[in-house]
Amino acid sequence: MELALVGIGTGNPEHLTLQAIEAIRAADILMIPEKGDDKQELADLRRRIAAGCAGEGQARLVTFPMPVRDPAVPDYRTRVRLWHDVIAQAWLDAIAPYPEAQKVALLVWGDPALFDSTLRIAERIGRIRPLDLKVVPGLMSLQVLTASHAIPLNRLAEPFLVTTGRHLRERGWPEGIDTLVVMLDGECSFTMLDPTNVAIWWGAYVGMEGEILDHGPLSEAGPRIVATRARARAQRGWIMDIYLLRRGR
Template identity: 50%
Template sequence: MMNSGKIELSLIGIGTGNPQHLTLEAVAELNAVDLILIPNKGAGKDDLAGLRQEICARAISTPAPASGAELRTAPRPAPRIVEFDLPVRDPSITDYKARVDRWHDAIARIWLETIRANLPTGLARVGFLVWGDPSLYDSTMRIAERLKAVSDIRLKIFPGITSIQALTAAHAVPLNEIGAPFTVPPGRQLRETGWPATADTVVIMLDGECSFQAIDPKGVEIWWSAYAGMENQISLSGPLEDVAQQIIATRAKARAEHGWIMDIYLLRKSRI
């Protein structure tokens, strides 16, 4: 089956992997699409595809058998769910941006090939489950934009709970001080240029290098969570100089046990 018609691609925020984080709008869209794409990141990260499958199983309604007058209208079939292998970044490309761009190009090609192979010609509605919210610290929209250049695609976004919200909820701490800004830089920036001069509060996501080690810990508080909002959530907090090593050890142990880890932390400088 080759699809060469119009495609509606819905990027659906699913929160941090907790099925209860889905909005009613997200649930409705999951039930309305024809095809759901689920990336498989390979051995050791099977849980990520499994969690998406679990969310689909819990959110998608099974059509009830028709009877009487309902027999004249066939129930809408459940969407088809297809897993695909996600390509890896080419380590031979040393320029970070170029390496990511090449990787996104490869992912976009696989998306389009998978859609065309699994849907009939004509209008097709495709859903893609995005961790957190598609607008924050995620490149799914950027990858989807690449498809517009080669296919008739309409992009729809369904927002979700972010890992920042899950983190602050887990620790019952506000995201920023009264009247004060916060910033969300990559961990790499914290290592290379230090603490941003424009904010007292910094939020770092998916930081495999534990970049908080690169800053002066005096007067800095940290709130850290792994698997924020999920059943296996782990949370630690306190003065950075007191808990940094505990966080590093806990993170390494959790990653070894699960084969993957998604973590996030908030750093705040004391104003005193």
């Protein structure tokens, strides 16, 4: 079986590469995770993308309920590993009724390489059955964020760091780095930083319909972002956001 992990950008059908369109059209099965009624929009966007790429032999759409992490497991890494095991089994259960399928595709937000577990889950599948794994890269949210704000990702001849809200809360701002890109932050961890001489560029639903942007000195923009984020999540039932922090000189 060929399993294609297809990066689809941030939910905008125009983000698809020609390679992604070809992979979707070639698939016998497209797996669609369902994450509950409050996130139905995410599944619907995948269906919309699939329909827009449909060729003569349109792929069968196969949905499966997306498992959630077990909050009873105290260690974070153990909790995530167990969660990945359950997701891998959900994939196998979803495609089991279609033994004739030779090409299976899963549409992945952004790119499978960055803060995404899809590749690790696919490795688990490969231990169970022969698997030809194919990865189609996609636009990452940090690329769309900087494009939306029309800013460069890094300063001239300087590095940047991509991290998570959890790491920012637990470890603070890393030494020797002036530019941070923070993902997977449901806690608005920037509120725990000293805002002096720090600027923020924030975006929610970047590249999608309903994109929200804000930027400015962290002391001024931070409170606005916290309030805007809460309203947006309440209205849509879910939120995907990302932000860039940069220290001044």
